[in-house]
Amino acid sequence: MRAWLRGWHLPAGRTLAIVPPFVWLVLVLLLPFVLVFKISLADLRFGIPPYTDLAVLKDETLTLVLNLRGYALLFSDSLYLSTYLNSVRMALVTTVICALIGYPMAYVIARAHPRVRNMLLLAVILPFWTSLLLRVYAWVGLLRNDGLINKALLALGLISEPLEMYRTDFAVYVGLVYAYLPFFILPLYASLVRLDMRLLEAAYDLGARPWRAFLGITLPQSMPGVTAGAMLVFIPAVGEYVIPEMLGGADTLMMGRVMWTEFFNNADWPMAAAVTCVMVLLLLVPLVLFQYAQMRQLDRGGRGGRGGVRRPGAGRRA
Amino acid sequence: MDGLVKTFDDTVAVRGVSLDVRRHELFALLGSSGSGKSTLLRMLAGFEEPSSGRIWLDGEDITALPPYRRPVNMMFQSYALFPHMSVEANIAFGLRQEGVARREIRERVMEALALVQMADYARRRPHQLSGGQQQRVALARSLVKRPKLLLLDEPMSALDKQIRQKTQIELVRILEQVGVTCIMVTHDQEEAMTMAGRLAVMSDGRIVQHGTPYEVYAVPNSRFVAGFLGTTNLFTGVITVDEADHVRIESPALARPLHVNHGVSEALGMQVHVSIRPEDIEVLRTPPEGEVNWAQGVVSHVAWLGGTASYQVRLASGQAVIASVPARSLAHAEAPGMQDEVFLSWSSDAATVLSS
Numbered sequence: 001m002r003a004w005l006r007g008w009h010l011p012a013g014r015t016l017a018i019v020p021p022f023v024w025l026v027l028v029l030l031l032p033f034v035l036v037f038k039i040s041l042a043d044l045r046f047g048i049p050p051y052t053d054l055a056v057l058k059d060e061t062l063t064l065v066l067n068l069r070g071y072a073l074l075f076s077d078s079l080y081l082s083t084y085l086n087s088v089r090m091a092l093v094t095t096v097i098c099a100l101i102g103y104p105m106a107y108v109i110a111r112a113h114p115r116v117r118n119m120l121l122l123a124v125i126l127p128f129w130t131s132l133l134l135r136v137y138a139w140v141g142l143l144r145n146d147g148l149i150n151k152a153l154l155a156l157g158l159i160s161e162p163l164e165m166y167r168t169d170f171a172v173y174v175g176l177v178y179a180y181l182p183f184f185i186l187p188l189y190a191s192l193v194r195l196d197m198r199l200l201e202a203a204y205d206l207g208a209r210p211w212r213a214f215l216g217i218t219l220p221q222s223m224p225g226v227t228a229g230a231m232l233v234f235i236p237a238v239g240e241y242v243i244p245e246m247l248g249g250a251d252t253l254m255m256g257r258v259m260w261t262e263f264f265n266n267a268d269w270p271m272a273a274a275v276t277c278v279m280v281l282l283l284l285v286p287l288v289l290f291q292y293a294q295m296r297q298l299d300r301g302g303r304g305g306r307g308g309v310r311r312p313g314a315g316r317r318a
Numbered sequence: 319m320d321g322l323v324k325t326f327d328d329t330v331a332v333r334g335v336s337l338d339v340r341r342h343e344l345f346a347l348l349g350s351s352g353s354g355k356s357t358l359l360r361m362l363a364g365f366e367e368p369s370s371g372r373i374w375l376d377g378e379d380i381t382a383l384p385p386y387r388r389p390v391n392m393m394f395q396s397y398a399l400f401p402h403m404s405v406e407a408n409i410a411f412g413l414r415q416e417g418v419a420r421r422e423i424r425e426r427v428m429e430a431l432a433l434v435q436m437a438d439y440a441r442r443r444p445h446q447l448s449g450g451q452q453q454r455v456a457l458a459r460s461l462v463k464r465p466k467l468l469l470l471d472e473p474m475s476a477l478d479k480q481i482r483q484k485t486q487i488e489l490v491r492i493l494e495q496v497g498v499t500c501i502m503v504t505h506d507q508e509e510a511m512t513m514a515g516r517l518a519v520m521s522d523g524r525i526v527q528h529g530t531p532y533e534v535y536a537v538p539n540s541r542f543v544a545g546f547l548g549t550t551n552l553f554t555g556v557i558t559v560d561e562a563d564h565v566r567i568e569s570p571a572l573a574r575p576l577h578v579n580h581g582v583s584e585a586l587g588m589q590v591h592v593s594i595r596p597e598d599i600e601v602l603r604t605p606p607e608g609e610v611n612w613a614q615g616v617v618s619h620v621a622w623l624g625g626t627a628s629y630q631v632r633l634a635s636g637q638a639v640i641a642s643v644p645a646r647s648l649a650h651a652e653a654p655g656m657q658d659e660v661f662l663s664w665s666s667d668a669a670t671v672l673s674s
Contacts (some may be wrong), residue, residue: 205386
């Protein structure tokens, strides 16, 4: 009995440690997604809830009705397709701009004197202390035709009439980059500050000029930080709602807005759910592929090493 | 090196070091941590700018050159191999900065790998190699550009003790084969003495003494050097006889005077220190003849070190003396054991008189 208990207990201890995160993921990620997926296959109806049941038991017959109206519409109406493409495009451009602005910032912070470094980090984190809504609203005040920027430029005589910035894609980019820049800087900073300075010294010692040393050592060594930052910007930017809603024009097509319209304006829950499901797939597939490629690369490196130790001649044959 | 000084904010790391290192020489800077030896090495590599003084290499003043323009390469303490590059790419890195033709790079990389016997590992990543293999790659990387000066920063510190000695000899063999001028920094006196042709002992930002390992070991110029390079027994005393060819020193630690068969520059009646190496002291069962250069004591500790046994003998004055006795000589006679009464004897040319 005791032996049986022990045998049962040992793996249970390890399993137990994975249970909380696993339960958490199931509860907050998988379950809601299954519900949304279920709704996406239902039909619209008036009432509460505003969608039909999938399974109906009537006369001892269980009927499963899968309604594909939402998906059919998604692929037939070019509006949705172009919205998807536009969302991804805007998120990509935002990520690239964040990388171009964020990399030098993260680099300077990581190289700064420890005392200055904390001040700079605080400056990056500080905006989080006010609500995003408020900060985006401040941009409205800055970008409007009678906003601060236009007033200043007019007063300086640089322009004769206000620049049309508010309610354009430009304003959305400004808002997106502004809101997501810290998410790029922080993980990149973390990986830059860990960089072994002796590697850079070794590069200089071997004749690399500062710029070459940066390209050859710093940049490749900080790629995990760049990837993490890019993910943290790109993924939420695709589904962003507040910023395109507040700063974008009527023609700024983004998934978040379409979802909102379907849910709240059209009260078409199945349609909104279908839009969501496709978006999740659209984001999930490249992510999984990316992750898989990285895992395989790691795995190949490890396996190459072990195999090589067994056969020291492998390098020569290769 | 000419009058090199380096100050960091408020501390002086290197105070006025002047040193000539000859071509094709393996020179060791020996010192404990904080002695300024690493700062000196970093100034030679170009990572630190001297506060004053000049560095000359082959008749050329390189003091103001940035590290990437110096014909100097360094093997870093923990090797600093680029983790994201293969062994091959690590070694090729320096050549690629120079714009060497692809074909020549390949040839020279292979040549360097063959030199350190790592040709089979060209495609590995550094983390797939053992410590000793990483060291070989680091060496190949620092030699492939054929530097005029090679710097070794604590070359053995990351290796296990067992393979150190073998690696030291191997490293010297490779360096001699290449014929490169080399300055190494180490805190390990055994390592410095095994590898270096000449060495300098550093302390508190200054060079205390330099010369061949034998010179510095046999004729240390201070108590610090005598104690730093190997083990020694020090007796403090006063000069009572001062002749041109010998001196006599009376030490409160010893019942009988010390007789040293060389003259000293110190005057009669001055306080001096006498260093006697453990291997120069004989351990006897019976009192030796003569009135000088021997002492009586009780064995307080015996440590067997394989080839030799280290005896710690407590004198009547309370001072402990270390004597190193060849194990072979112990096998013949009845070896003295713990608490045995013994006599210690040394010849009059064994002692070195030190003024500081």
